[in-house]
Amino acid sequence: MTLWKEFAKGWVIENPILVLALSLCPALAVTSSVVTSLTMGLVVMFVITSNNVVVSIVKKLVNPKVRVPVYIICIATIVTLASLLLQAYAPLLYKALGIYLELVVVFAIILARAEVFASKNNVGRAFLDGFGMGCGFTFAMLIIGVIRELLGNGTILGINILGTAYEPALIMILPPGGFLLIGYLVGLFKLWNMHMEKRQRIRGEAA
C-alpha cells in the first residue's frame, strides 16, 4: 500500500465512526454542537497519532502477553497530557467535554489502531495511519456536529444560520436525533463505498 493510501483510508474507506462503527459513544454524546465535536476530534487525532508512534517505537520491547496494559498506559499518559493542556489553555472546552475527555483512554478506535496497525508497522506508517484515522474521526464528528447543531439549534459555531424564523427541532440535539443521524450517515457511507468498489471492479476488468 502506498503511503498516501495509508493516510487516506481513514477518511472514507475505513472511517472509524461511520464505517468501522468504533467509538460511537463520543459520536453520540459530544456532537450536539460543532465546537465540542471539533475539540473532541482534535484531541482524539492528537492521542491516536502520538500513541501509534509510541507503540510502533516500543513494539519490539513489549512482551505480547502484556501488550494491552502497556498500550493502555501509553494512551492514558497521552490523554492526561492532552486533558491538562486543554484544562490550562481552554478551560471552557475542558468543562464542555466533561467526563468524555477522560474516557478517550478507552476509545476502541485508539487501542484498535495500536493493536492492529502500529504494533506491526514502522514508525512512519504508524504515524500516517494514526493521523489519517484521526482526520477521519474528526471529519465524521464534524459532519455529525454540523448537522445536529444546524437543525437542532439553527446555528453553526454559535452563529445563527437559519434565521430567527426557524424553529429548532430539539430532537436533533437530543440523543434520539444523534442515533438517527449516525444511522443514516452509516448507510450513506456504505452506499458510497459500494459505489466506489463497483467502479474499481469495472475499471479492473477493463484493464
Next chain:
Amino acid sequence: MSTEAISNTVTKEILVSSSPHMVSDVSTKKIMWTVIITLLPACVFSVYYFGIDALTTILISALSAVMFEAIVQKIRKKPITVNDGSAFLTGMLLAMCLPATVPVYVPIVGSFFAIVVAKHAMGGLGQNIFNPAHIGRAALMASWPVAMTSWTNIRYPDALTSATPLGVLKLDGHDALINIFGSQSEMYTNLFLGLRNGCLGETSVILLVLGGLVLIYKRYIDWVIPVCMIGTVGILTWIFGGSNGLFSGDALFHMMAGGLIIGAFFMATDYVTAPITRKGQIIFAVGAGVITVLIRLLGGYPEGVCYSILLMNALTPLIDRFVKPVRYGRK
C-alpha cells in the same frame, strides 16, 4: 401430448400457491380506504369544533405523507402505490394526534418521520416495526414540545380551558377538573361527545367508537385489542387512580380522556405492528394499557397512549415468538 400442453393443463387444474388459500375480495386498498372512511366522522367533527385549522392540519399531513411515499418509492425504484391509501391513512392518523393549531411545518416533518424513517427505512408497507403515525408524533413531541402541547381553541377561545383534561388532572387534581366542566355528569357528557380540548382527532369518543365498531363488524379489526386495552386502563385507574385510597379512581374519565380510544381502535390494531395470535394480542393490549396507566399516573407526561403502543410494538416480535398456536398433530 407435448410438454407444453401438459404444463398448461396442470396450471389450469392445480394452482400451487402459498397460504392463505381462501380467496376474498378484501385487499389492502379496500381496507385502507374503509378505515379512512370510518375516521372521517371524527375528522369532520374536529373541523366543526376546532375550526378550519383542523382541516388544514389534516390535509397538509395526509398529502405530505402521500408525497413522501411517492418520492421514496421512486428513489427505491419500487412501484408507486400511493393509491392504496396506506400513506394517506398514516398522514391522517398522525394529524389526528396533533393539536389543531400546530404550525404548518409540524405535520410535514411528522409525515417525513412517519413515512421515510418509520416505514420505508424499515422496508416499506408490512415491514415496519413501529406504528408510523405514532413514530411521527413521538418525533414531533421530542422536537417541538411547546407547539405540540399548545391547546388554543380558535373557534371557542374561552370555551373550556387551554389545557387538556388529562393535563388539568395531572397539575391540579380531580376536583379542579370537575370545576371546569361544572359537574361530574356534565364532564362525562362532554368527554363522550368530544367537547373538550385535546389533539384534534381524539376528542369525540362516540364517533371514534362508532368508526371502530364498523371495522369490527366488517372484521377488518378484532375486538380483542381495543377491549383489552381500554379495559386494562379502566380497571387499573379505578384501583390506583383515586386520591382516597384504592378503588376510588375515576375509571370512566380515564377511559374516555386522551388518545386512548383512537389509540386502542385505530393504532394498536395495526396488522403490521401487532401480534398475530389472539393470545399474543391480549398480551399486547394489556401491556399497552398497563404502560398507559403507568405514564398517566406516575410518569412526567399527562398522556402515554402513544409511547405505550410504541413500546409494545417493540415487543411484538418477541410475543409472536413465544405465543405460538399449537401445530397440527402436536399435543
